[in-house]
Amino acid sequence: MAHRYKVREIAQQSGLSEATVDRVLNNRPGVRENTVAEVRQAIADLDKQRSQLRLNGRRYLIDVVMQTPQRFSDAFRAAVEAELPAFAPAMVRARFHLWESGETAQMVEALGRLRGSHGVVLKAQDEPEVAEAIDRLVGSGVPVVTYTTDVPGSSRCGYVGIDNHGAGMTAAYLVQQWLGEATSGVLITLSRTAFRGEGEREVGFRSALRGSGRPVIEVSDSDGIDATNEALVLAALEANPTVEAVYSVGGGNVATVSAFERLNRVCRVFVAHDLDADNRRLLREGRISAVLHNDLRADARLAVRSILQERGALPVESTKPVPIQIVTPYNMPLHF
Structure with missing residues (x-):
């Protein structure tokens, strides 16, 4: 044989x-x-x-391109930098291209400016122009891995992140359990509808609440930035007096909590995503109920590994959606 x-x-x-x-x-x-x-x-x-021989002495330059609130990009940047030494004997460096808000054209331009890249970890809008920009990179020999939110119509080599639809259903389950028989409405906050991952979370959430009779009020296009989000949430709460629960898909949670407090409204359940510095503090203070979290260092490791696999530097291994953790004030990990 x-x-x-x-x-x-x-x-x-x-x-x-x-x-x-x-x-x-x-x-x-x-x-x-x-x-x-x-x-x-x-x-x-x-x-x-x-595999070690293939890596020995090789140098790789990875670009991380993300439109996301700074609190999340700071956390992911720290995770990437912590994981890069694990790929020794190869030398892997990362360049970061990070901003909080902008239009699709800004993302396309940023991808078009990349030079000398061996691979891209990308969090971007699911728009045709972005897919075309990804296709151009891949066509030039630069593999692209999408992170947290996918662009499936592109030729990206893989997606790293949680099962977003399942995460939305998990959030709905928690909200239902905590609200019980109360007929409270639920506020769902998104940073921007162009991000596919957020849309999948919303669809999962709404589908799991179907038949409950609970009104679901959506706030979007805040880019997850507190300064923008607070005014939107205040308006939504004033127009919807039955809202007593929040599912935060896109962040801006300090502003959402503040909006409830300014109106002297009770938020009985608050489910958020990502264990960033703001959410850790809010969770510790009891101002949000639970955080749906995944290990950012594991994400970073898997994303870089996927790029090296695509370049033939590591053997190919199948990838699966990253498991999601339900974090409460009593089981917060020390590191994230």
Whole structure:
């Protein structure tokens, strides 16, 4: 049977005879299970060493391009910088192109300006112009990984992030459990409807609440920035006196909490996303109920690894949506 390594190489790695290795590779009878395990471990070791050889002395420059509130980009930047040394012996550096608000044209321009990049981690609007910009990068040999929100109509090599639809359904479940029999309305806040991930969260949330009779009031296009969000939330609360719960898809939670307090309104349930500095404080103070969180360092590691895999520097491994954690004041991780 053909194999990616010569029998002699596997025998040297395992310390077994070539005849024994040959029997294992060809599934012949009379071989003990522990011997089979030794051969498999030898092959795994050779795979790992081959990967290290491909990485040895190589330099990679990764671009992180994101339109997102600064509190999130600061947290993700720290996660990327913490993970880069893990790819030694390769030397991986990152450049960051980060801004809080803007139109699609700004994103397209930023992607078009990239030079000398070995790969891009991208959080962007799901718009045709963005998909075309991604296609141009990929066509020039630069792999693109979308992060937290996908652009599936593009030729990006993969998506890293949570199952956004499932996250929305999880938020609805928590809201329903905490509100119980109360007929309270729910406010859902989005940063911008052009982000596909936020739309998927909203669809999941609304579908899980269908039949509950609860009114769902949407506030959007704040870019998740507190200064913009507060006025929008104040107007929504004044127009909807039954609202006693919040599902924050896009952030701006300090402003949302402040709006309730300014109107002397009770917020009985507040479910947010991302364990950034603001949400950690609000959670600790009991001003929000729970945070749907995923490990940013694991995200960063997976995104960079996906780029290196696409460049042939690492063996290909299948990726799955990142598990989501429900964080309360009593199980906050020390690091994020």
